[in-house]
Amino acid sequence: MKILIVAETDGSRVSEKTLPAIAFAQKIAPNDFHILAVGSSLQNLELLTGYGAQTVWVADDPRLAKPLAERYAPVIAHLARQIGADLIASTTTTFSRDTLARAAGLLDAPMLSDITALESLNGTLIARRPIYSANLIGTFEVEGTPVVLTVRGPAWGKPEPKEGASPIQNAELPAEIPTRSEWLSLQGSSGGRPDLTQARVVVSGGRPLKDPQTFEKYIGGLADVLGGAVGATRAAVDAGIAPNELQVGQTGKTVAPELYIAVAISGSVQHLAGMKDSRVIVAINIDPEAPIFQVADYGLVADLYEVVPQLIEELKNARG
Amino acid sequence: MKVLVTVKRVPDPYAKISPNADGTDIAREGLTMAVNPFDEIALEEAIRLKEAGKATEIVAVSIGGAESQEQLRTALAMGADRAILVQTEEPLDPPSIARLLAAIVQREQPQLILMGKQAIDMDDNQVGQMLAAILNLPQATFASKITIEDSTATVERETDNGIETIRVPLPAVITADLRLNEPRYVALTGIVRARTKPLETLTPADLGITPKARVRLKKVEKPPARQAGKRVADVKELVRLLKEEARVI
Ligand SMILES: Cc1cc2nc3c(=O)[nH]c(=O)nc-3n(C[C@H](O)[C@H](O)[C@H](O)COP(=O)(O)OP(=O)(O)OC[C@H]3O[C@@H](n4cnc5c(N)ncnc54)[C@H](O)[C@@H]3O)c2cc1C
Ligand SMILES: Nc1ncnc2c1ncn2[C@@H]1O[C@H](COP(=O)(O)O)[C@@H](O)[C@H]1O
Numbered sequence: 080m081k082i083l084i085v086a087e088t089d090g091s092r093v094s095e096k097t098l099p100a101i102a103f104a105q106k107i108a109p110n111d112f113h114i115l116a117v118g119s120s121l122q123n124l125e126l127l128t129g130y131g132a133q134t135v136w137v138a139d140d141p142r143l144a145k146p147l148a149e150r151y152a153p154v155i156a157h158l159a160r161q162i163g164a165d166l167i168a169s170t171t172t173t174f175s176r177d178t179l180a181r182a183a184g185l186l187d188a189p190m191l192s193d194i195t196a197l198e199s200l201n202g203t204l205i206a207r208r209p210i211y212s213a214n215l216i217g218t219f220e221v222e223g224t225p226v227v228l229t230v231r232g233p234a235w236g237k238p239e240p241k242e243g244a245s246p247i248q249n250a251e252l253p254a255e256i257p258t259r260s261e262w263l264s265l266q267g268s269s270g271g272r273p274d275l276t277q278a279r280v281v282v283s284g285g286r287p288l289k290d291p292q293t294f295e296k297y298i299g300g301l302a303d304v305l306g307g308a309v310g311a312t313r314a315a316v317d318a319g320i321a322p323n324e325l326q327v328g329q330t331g332k333t334v335a336p337e338l339y340i341a342v343a344i345s346g347s348v349q350h351l352a353g354m355k356d357s358r359v360i361v362a363i364n365i366d367p368e369a370p371i372f373q374v375a376d377y378g379l380v381a382d383l384y385e386v387v388p389q390l391i392e393e394l395k396n397a398r399g
Numbered sequence: 400m401k402v403l404v405t406v407k408r409v410p411d412p413y414a415k416i417s418p419n420a421d422g423t424d425i426a427r428e429g430l431t432m433a434v435n436p437f438d439e440i441a442l443e444e445a446i447r448l449k450e451a452g453k454a455t456e457i458v459a460v461s462i463g464g465a466e467s468q469e470q471l472r473t474a475l476a477m478g479a480d481r482a483i484l485v486q487t488e489e490p491l492d493p494p495s496i497a498r499l500l501a502a503i504v505q506r507e508q509p510q511l512i513l514m515g516k517q518a519i520d521m522d523d524n525q526v527g528q529m530l531a532a533i534l535n536l537p538q539a540t541f542a543s544k545i546t547i548e549d550s551t552a553t554v555e556r557e558t559d560n561g562i563e564t565i566r567v568p569l570p571a572v573i574t575a576d577l578r579l580n581e582p583r584y585v586a587l588t589g590i591v592r593a594r595t596k597p598l599e600t601l602t603p604a605d606l607g608i609t610p611k612a613r614v615r616l617k618k619v620e621k622p623p624a625r626q627a628g629k630r631v632a633d634v635k636e637l638v639r640l641l642k643e644e645a646r647v648i
Binding site: 089096147148149152172174176177180181182183184185187190191192193205209211213214215216217218220221222223257259263264265266280313316317322323329330332338349355358359360361372373374375379381386389390393394397 | 416539562613635648
């Protein structure tokens with residue numbers, strides 16, 4: 080089985096979000112996987128060369144300077160055909176959902192989103208993935224190849240470093256790259272904190288955090304003493320308290336850190352879908368009946384405005 | 400401008416979903432069904448475009464069993480002008496849905512195809528992108544704001560890295576994210592009016608397509624349940640347990 084991993088890029092840099100997909104490839108086809116990075120004057124290809132890929136392919140062209148699915152998908156489909164890839168995969172992110180699904184359309188390939196396990200049984204691929212907002216796990220059979228996949232980051236973890244460096248080669252571009260879509264701008268705000276999907280600790284806040292300043296003071300403050308990332312519920316994002324890219328859940332990001340602290344979050348199924356695989360969950364909520372306590376390892380029934388400042392103090396002391 | 404909106408029948412987002420007795424599907428008995436919430440948002444956007452004088456006609460399309468008529472009636476009651484059901488009992492996968500929709504687009508020739516970003520049953524998030532690829536149309540997925548001017552759409556997209564803005568010429572496929580708008584409630588007058596609006600039923604054969612799913616759901620199970628842990632009395636105890644028992648700080 081030959082795998083083509085599509086690296087996530089913003090057009091100029093390769094993202095670490097690619098790593099779980101490489102871990103997936105090491106597990107499924109350790110000796111027969113390739114990686115493709117698409118962009119223009121790509122900077123940090125060394126992020127991809129240390130994991131035993133046969134070849135790291137680079138599609139470098141000024142038209143590919145921004146990650147537009149309309150332009151990237153034909154480049155991916157072209158290389159997939161050329162090397163005869165059986166599986167084309169990437170870590171589940173908005174980049175891969177946008178771009179790989181379009182590539183699947185171009186390849187007329189079936190696709191499985193956000194898989195947590197994959198095996199091949201007598202030539203039939205069998206995959207597992209969360210369905211119904213991660214309330215259930217589905218087992219799927221797929222007929223034929225190629226198959227396009229996105230893989231759920233927390234389920235595949237980090238790849239193992241390998242001796243030597245994979246060769247880098249230029250990928251041939253397809254005859255036509257449509258340039259009708261135009262990229263205009265990106266408004267982001269990581270604020271210097273670790274990436275939500277990569278962080279070891281995530282502190283998330285809900286709707287009761289009132290406004291962006293209060294959210295930043297309590298949730299940001301607690302995250303910073305732990306060196307963690309900040310997350311939010313949809314209700315908090317909708318109320319304009321937290322930026323959209325911090326949303327955790329069914330329609331936001333999936334996280335599975337070592338420690339997840341939910342502050343004033345009720346624990347809707349849609350929110351749980353994005354965080355219930357965290358190793359240790361702490362819930363702080365004023366309502367003893369809040370559903371979040373059903374998944375929390377440690378529950379503190381209290382007013383956040385009282386206990387979060389205490390917690391920040393205690394943690395500062397505990398760290399010395 | 401004609402706008403095509405896709406509508407999928409799915410379980411109500413707040414319904415409790417569990418596996419059926421033999422674990423081959425979900426238990427469907429007594430389950431409340433609804434329009435996929437993202438499709439409701441797509442439809443709301445189309446209706447607002449019509450109210451703003453930018454859209455002239457809204458066609459709602461669904462693929463599924465006869466019972467999907469219910470969701471198309473809801474769409475008509477909300478404000479779609481007419482509806483098309485591609486009726487089939489076959490279980491379908493996103494590529495086959497996309498091929499059927501592509502045939503409808505070729506018949507209808509809309510300027511804009513508005514869809515949900517994902518159906519909340521299988522959470523695939525694929526059909527819009529596949530449809531755009533098959534039709535060789537530009538795509539703008541996960542839209543949180545759409546501005547239509549001079550047959551181009553400027554779209555703000557919700558990405559993992561923040562809000563990205565792109566511009567696509569029409570016709571194009573745009574998929575809706577949650578923050579695009581808040582769908583209106585269906586008014587009683589709408590429900591009454593919907594009864595007289597046209598709902599056409601076609602079969603895949605009418606479109607010259609024999610759909611076949613290559614991805615098949617075999618088993619449905621509950622994920623391992625997480626045990627509720629313990630209540631802690633205060634912050635001091637919490638910090639001690641995180642340190643000594645859980646060893647995460
Ligand atoms: C299709 C769909 C997709 C969705 N996707 C997502 C998603 O991806 N992510 C997501 O998060 N939601 C999602 N939602 C929304 C979800 O259903 C809930 O509405 C949302 O998660 C609730 O957010 P919340 O917990 O912040 O607010 P609330 O439900 O209002 O809960 C606030 C909690 O804070 C507690 N509280 C109040 N004051 C204090 C205080 N002073 N100290 C301590 N505790 C306090 C309350 O007891 C309560 O439990 C989705 C919904 C739909 C329909
Ligand atoms: N059976 C269907 N009938 C009509 N539209 C559909 C159907 N399946 C999917 N769609 C549309 O495609 C979008 C994405 O669905 P999916 O890729 O299945 O998550 C949905 O929000 C719908 O708008």
